[in-house]
Amino acid sequence: MPQRKPHNLEIDNLDIQILSILMKNATTPYTEIAKDLIVSGGTIHVRMKKLEEMGVIKGASLEVDPQKLGFDVTAFLGIYLEKGSQYNEAVKKLKEISEIVELHYTTGGWSIFAKIVCHDTNHLREVLNERIQSVPGIQRTETFISLEESIKRQITLSE
DSSP: OOOOOOSSTTOOHHHHHHHHHHHHOTTOOHHHHHHHHTSOHHHHHHHHHHHHHTTSOOOOOOOOOGGGGTOOEEEEEEEEESOGGGHHHHHHHHTTOTTEEEEEEOSSSOSEEEEEEESSHHHHHHIIIIIITTSTTEEEEEEEEESOOOOOOOOOOOO
16 A cells, blocks of 8 residues: 655654554553553653644544444435535534434535434434425435445554
């Protein structure tokens, strides 16, 4: 795999090593990272603060398995808008629908592409028919049900 340099020159090899460790396991203690990289814990803390301030790190979150919590259907939805100028208003309304876990403004056939998690197909139908398709500006939708998530990963950083 070819090695690419980060766009921001303030990110060095130590930053990339720190990020690589935490992207594999975000619960790794700073002291353990410092020990592995042969630097002080304070250095890790300062670097992490810098990466947060630069916007490289956008936050931390807990990843749960939706199926284990009763959300058995994952669907992807291509959304056609009547006009591109309706995007911002449509997004405001779509943000209110908690089953939408990702939303992307796209090129190609659809204006918007969304990832939705639902308990079952009845729940999916209710979300689609009663909530999403009633959003002003949405002309129509195209739904794809995921049968299996085969790959889910972070980007790989070169060290």
